[in-house]
Amino acid sequence: xxxxxxxxxxxxxxxxxxxxxxPPADGVFRPALVNGVTxxxxxxxxxxxxxxxYGIVGMINFAHGDVxxxxxxxxxxxxxxxxxxxxxxxxxxxLLVLFVAMALTALYGWTxxxxxxxxxxxxFRLAPLISAIGMSIFLQNYAQVTQGARFKPLPPVVTGGHKxxxxxxxxxxxxxxxxxxxxxxxxxxxxFTLIVSRTNLGRAQRACEQDRKMAALLGVDxxxxxxLTFVMGAAxxxxxxxxxxLYYGVVDFYIGFVAGVKAFTAAVLGGIGSLPGAMIGGLxxxxxxxxxxxxxxxxxxxxxxxxxxIIVLIFLPSGLLGRPEVEKV
Amino acid sequence: xxxxxxxEGVTAYYGSIAALKGVDVEVSEGEIVTLIGANGxxxxxxxxxxxxSPQARDGxxxxxxxxxxxxxxxxxxRLKIAQSPEGRRIFPRMSVLENLKMGAAVTQxxxxxxxLERMFAIFPRLKERAAQRGGTLSGGEQQMLAIARAxxxxxxxxMLDEPSLGLAPLVAKQIxxxxxxxxxxDGLTVFLVEQNAYHALKLAHRGYVMVNGKITMxxxxxxxxxxxxxxxxxxxGGR
Numbered sequence: 246x247x248x249x250x251x252x253x254x255x256x257x258x259x260x261x262x263x264x265x266x267x268p269p270a271d272g273v274f275r276p277a278l279v280n281g282v283t284x285x286x287x288x289x290x291x292x293x294x295x296x297x298x299y300g301i302v303g304m305i306n307f308a309h310g311d312v313x314x315x316x317x318x319x320x321x322x323x324x325x326x327x328x329x330x331x332x333x334x335x336x337x338x339x340l341l342v343l344f345v346a347m348a349l350t351a352l353y354g355w356t357x358x359x360x361x362x363x364x365x366x367x368x369f370r371l372a373p374l375i376s377a378i379g380m381s382i383f384l385q386n387y388a389q390v391t392q393g394a395r396f397k398p399l400p401p402v403v404t405g406g407h408k409x410x411x412x413x414x415x416x417x418x419x420x421x422x423x424x425x426x427x428x429x430x431x432x433x434x435x436x437f438t439l440i441v442s443r444t445n446l447g448r449a450q451r452a453c454e455q456d457r458k459m460a461a462l463l464g465v466d467x468x469x470x471x472x473l474t475f476v477m478g479a480a481x482x483x484x485x486x487x488x489x490x491l492y493y494g495v496v497d498f499y500i501g502f503v504a505g506v507k508a509f510t511a512a513v514l515g516g517i518g519s520l521p522g523a524m525i526g527g528l529x530x531x532x533x534x535x536x537x538x539x540x541x542x543x544x545x546x547x548x549x550x551x552x553x554x555i556i557v558l559i560f561l562p563s564g565l566l567g568r569p570e571v572e573k574v
Numbered sequence: 575x576x577x578x579x580x581x582e583g584v585t586a587y588y589g590s591i592a593a594l595k596g597v598d599v600e601v602s603e604g605e606i607v608t609l610i611g612a613n614g615x616x617x618x619x620x621x622x623x624x625x626x627s628p629q630a631r632d633g634x635x636x637x638x639x640x641x642x643x644x645x646x647x648x649x650x651x652r653l654k655i656a657q658s659p660e661g662r663r664i665f666p667r668m669s670v671l672e673n674l675k676m677g678a679a680v681t682q683x684x685x686x687x688x689x690l691e692r693m694f695a696i697f698p699r700l701k702e703r704a705a706q707r708g709g710t711l712s713g714g715e716q717q718m719l720a721i722a723r724a725x726x727x728x729x730x731x732x733m734l735d736e737p738s739l740g741l742a743p744l745v746a747k748q749i750x751x752x753x754x755x756x757x758x759x760d761g762l763t764v765f766l767v768e769q770n771a772y773h774a775l776k777l778a779h780r781g782y783v784m785v786n787g788k789i790t791m792x793x794x795x796x797x798x799x800x801x802x803x804x805x806x807x808x809x810x811g812g813r
Binding site: 448455456459463465466467 | 625627657672675676680
């Protein structure tokens with residue numbers, strides 16, 4: 246990878262990004278809501294990758310958070326590369342970054358599956374899990390060695406914002422970055438839901454999920470379908486990476502771990518294996534964190550998120566939208 | 575008649591246990607061939623071995639002049655061999671319609687509308703249940719769906735594993751008559767594995783008897799039906 250310059254600031258997931266104006270003194274509810282939805286969108290996009298892979302191969306891809314991190318780095322690199330060749334028109338640059346980063350990150354996702362998981366398919370259940378943890382550590386170290394351990398900044402690309410409902414005291418400031426993040430997330434989720442429910446690929450994916458051998462008996466190339474699932478998950482993670490980059494303005498090699506754990510939590514909360522569950526879970530985790538930070542303390546926001554997860558799992562062991570295992574045989 | 579499918583000295587193992595011990599079977603174009611035998615004789619294994627799972631350790635499997643012994647399962651399916659497997663294996667969380675679409679995928683949906691209408695004409699029950707999830711169908715309906723799904727791929731060779739298992743006699747009879755009709759009208763080649771030896775042999779042109787992973791007898795369907803050994807082992811009392 247291209248070596249990037251450093252930055253000293255240390256942001257963290259769930260905290261208001263450094264580029265954002267301080268919330269107006271008249272209330273924390275509306276800013277927290279907006280921040281929560283934005284953050285939840287990013288979690289949701291990553292969570293889809295966990296949930297799809299779990300659905301089709303029955304394993305937790307622990308390297309997925311790090312694929313997200315790679316996506317963020319690749320976005321930054323493409324941004325800087327575009328700037329250096331003189332493409333400064335922001336919408337065009339964003340679009341190019343989006344597609345190039347998606348393609349390159351998808352390649353990473355494909356490679357991870359091909360190298361670390363496929364050879365272990367059919368061996369005992371824990372083997373791919375251990376391999377995934379190894380892959381996660383490898384990707385982190387790879388980014389650290391090639392890019393260094395410090396934060397890498399991106400100068401604010403998308404600036405400004407809008408005040409909605411401008412009546413005094415009832416308005417809310419939404420930055421353009423937040424608008425882009427939420428709209429893009431909605432568009433991607435609609436697109437992916439349609440792909441999974443309507444297309445031949447989506448049907449093949451669901452067939453592999455339900456009965457891999459029968460899918461093969463009907464001519465479905467199971468290996469290819471699984472590869473494409475990893476590719477789709479990685480592409481979504483790279484979009485989340487780009488969003489993170491725009492929102493927080495910095496990346497480092499470690500962002501994948503925290504984001505990965507949170508998104509995994511979101512997937513479990515929503516019901517692992519369920520696509521709408523991942524989206525709702527992501528949104529919930531984002532909202533819980535920001536509201537907790539707004540009303541109680543930033544330090545305990547993760548405690549709040551994970552406590553809610555525990556409580557939900559006690560009463561709904563398969564998550565909010567997870568399917569209870571009743572099948573007529 | 576030329577052999578559409580032929581197995582020569584095929585062996586297959588589960589771990590170190592031999593499930594097939596040198597099986598020779600031939601199915602010619604336009605025939606209904608049945609394989610009968612007791613539980614655990616290796617009938618279903620033979621069906622799956624043709625599709626490469628478990629893979630044949632020795633011997634050769636030739637389909638339409640092409641050696642498919644080492645061909646991956648999904649590629650075999652694309653050669654227009656369709657199977658309604660043991661246990662039916664309906665996709666439980668897909669609708670009946672989607673299950674049928676899965677069958678049609680290998681044809682690139684070239685004749686989808688026409689074939690769908692045909693399936694609904696053969697099995698009107700499936701039309702009523704089109705939007706219902708596969709897992710909620712009754713056993714008989716699932717069996718119809720499994721056969722219809724296999725037929726949606728426009729196979730040259732249809733392999734049916736115990737289509738009458740667990741069905742009411744009337745439904746089983748209906749399924750056998752559908753098979754007969756498809757064979758007579760469309761010249762569909764059928765390879766049928768059955769425990770219900772009487773119906774299977776009556777329907778089939780030729781039959782094989784399998785005992786402990788070996789073919790012990792073969793001949794015309796009626797001819798096998800008359801043999802005292804077959805009658806004693808598979809018919810009397812089992813009817």
